[in-house]
Amino acid sequence: MAKKIEHDLKKIGTYLKQQKGTEFAIPEYQRAYSWEIKQCDKLWQDIEDFIISGANEPYFFGTIIINCEDNDKKLSLIDGQQRTTTFILLFKALLICLNDAITENKSYENPERMKSTLEMKRNQVLKILYKVEDEEVYDIIEDFYQHEKENLLTNLSINELYKDELGIILNSATYEEAEEKVQKIKYKQKDNKYTNYFRNFKFFYNKLKNLSPENLNIFANYILDKTEIIEIRSWNVEQAINMFNSLNSSGMPLLDADIISAQLYSNSAEERDDFNNNWSELKKIVSELEEKNVINIDGILQEYMYIKRAVDKEYISEGQSVDVSTPGIRRYYTELKKELIEEPLKLTSRFLKLAKIWDRIKDYSIVQLAFKFNENIKTYLISYLYRFEVEEISEKSVSDFLTHLLKLFVLLELVDTGFSSAKFKTFLFGLNVKLVDKNMELDKIQYEIKKHIEKNWIKNDIRTAVLEYTKNPLVYLDEYITCKKHGQKFTLPEKYEIEHIMPRSGRNLEQIRKDAGLNELEEFLDTVNKLGNKILLEENINRALGNDWFSSKIKSSVKEKKGYRDSVFCVPVKIVERFEADDKPLWTGDEINRRNEIIADEIVEFIFE
Helix, strand or coil, X not given: CCCCCEEEEEEHHHHHXXXXXXXXXXXXXXXXXXXXXXXXXXXXXXXXXXXXXXXCCCEEEEEEEEEEECCCCEEXXXXXXXXXXXXXXXXXXXXXXXXXXXXXXXXXXXXXXXXXXXXXXXXXXXXXXXXXXHHHHHHHHHCCCCCCCCCCEXXXXXXXXXXXXXXXXXXXXXXXXXXXXXXXXXXXXXXXXXXXXXXXXXXXXXXHHXXXXXXXXXXXXXXXXXXXXXXXXXXCHHHHHHHHHHCCCCCCCCCHHHHHHHHHHHHHHHHHHHHHHHHHHHHHHHHHHHHCCCCCHHHHHHHXXXXXXXXXXXXXXXXXXXXXXXXXXXXXXXXXXXXXXXXXXXXXXXXXXXXXXXXXXXXXXXXXXXXXXXXXXXHHXXXXXXXXXXXXXXXXXXXXXXXXXXXXXXXXXXCCCCCCCHHHHHHHHHHHHHHCCCCCCHHHHHHHHHHHHHHHCCHHHHHHHHHCCCCCHHHHHHHHHHXXXXXXXXXXXXXXXXXXXXXXXXXXXXXXXXXXXXXXXXXXXXHHCCHXXXXXXXXXXXXXXXXXXXXXXXXXXHHHCCCCECCCCHHHHHHHHHHCCCCXXXXXXXXXXXXXXXXXXHHHHHHHC
């Protein structure tokens, strides 16, 4: 007969201490470890405030729900994985700091007594983290690496990219060893290159190492024996899944993808291995895309919802009117279209296709340009590309469509109307039905966009809007148009800046204004932020130039970190070509306005061509 649900009030130390052969497990359907410094800092502040208060009653850290499996040898964390993992990291940092305090020769009252007290706390933490008995404590202290250690927690989550990270930290004898061995994330700098595991471990380590031996002992005493949780145990996996979907006592909101992946996992049955592989691959690709601000996992789920709704034409009435109201992601998959999550392998394969398309196109020039405009452009780009197999997609095929779609989002950047207006959202919802239709030819889609633009906007009005424009996205479009006009490739290096050709602040500003013929401050501020005075430029040049004036910018090279010559960007190179023959080139208010007129004409031509 199956056991009933049991609950027990436990000290944190007692909760974490498991017998040999028993371990915590993070189930396949759980989220990745997502606690950050802000959650750890809140935990630290709570403990610190509790210690300072001198309260006699234990401090309560909430409820943890466990599903017991394999004769109670596998304790699957249903609710409480974030706190459990964080407490383990805290205990490891505490262990290292206790060891350091024991071996350091600090002068304090009753040193032998303090050393003995710290050793008792150290031994207590050792027993928790490594499941050792009293007689084994000496062995692990004498030779940390030779002593065989059991896992305290195994991570089975298909959403976790760094499953070995906790083990690496636990199996390192020192902080320095852990820092050397842990994962370093590509393209990240300083502490951002580390996972949440190591960043949080480092946070606790730095806090604890600054405590005196006396205060370290007090902290250890409180965290081991004066903090509590309620442990709830169940013995039914379906019950555990339902509890996971409905309970979240830690206070961290579940992402829609967390809920949906749990239900997909629950439905995967005989296809579970294939589903796990697909979902793990999806998470890996999306994690890399998220690092580059392309898309996250909830975005993938939302994009497929838009595609599926367009394929089904579910928001188009018999009279062809468009209903732009959209259900939430969770409601769509778990209530409105339950049949989708009843086929986990098929649905996950579709998500994976979307991720692979983004991974293929993310570095295309035209896509890089599109990313500078309203985020909604991604929804309609991916809807069109989903009609192709991933291998069929090329930069040309993307450009042929996206150049036309981009016209609408350039207009959105220029006009006062928001995306939710009929000119944008309603039109694009209707267009999306055609974007997902493999039988709808591209030239018909292009024509429909062109016809919509000509019907709703007037060239002269848009030209005026460009002339008055002072924000930055159109600076990228100007660079793109210039590159295209001269047969060059539009590229964005890793680091670059928006450069004001005429400096808007800094040294000699009054003289610069006079040289430019802009004597009035109001006129200067109006002119200096126009498109005609902005270009893209390498970051190191922009900072090195600071407020240098125009002649040095024209005559100096990128390699000298002083000028525009040899820039990877088309516009600064063309400016150099225009002024390089002048002995004393000047950049005046008239030049800015002249260039502004040219840019306005080119952008209007781009939109209405």
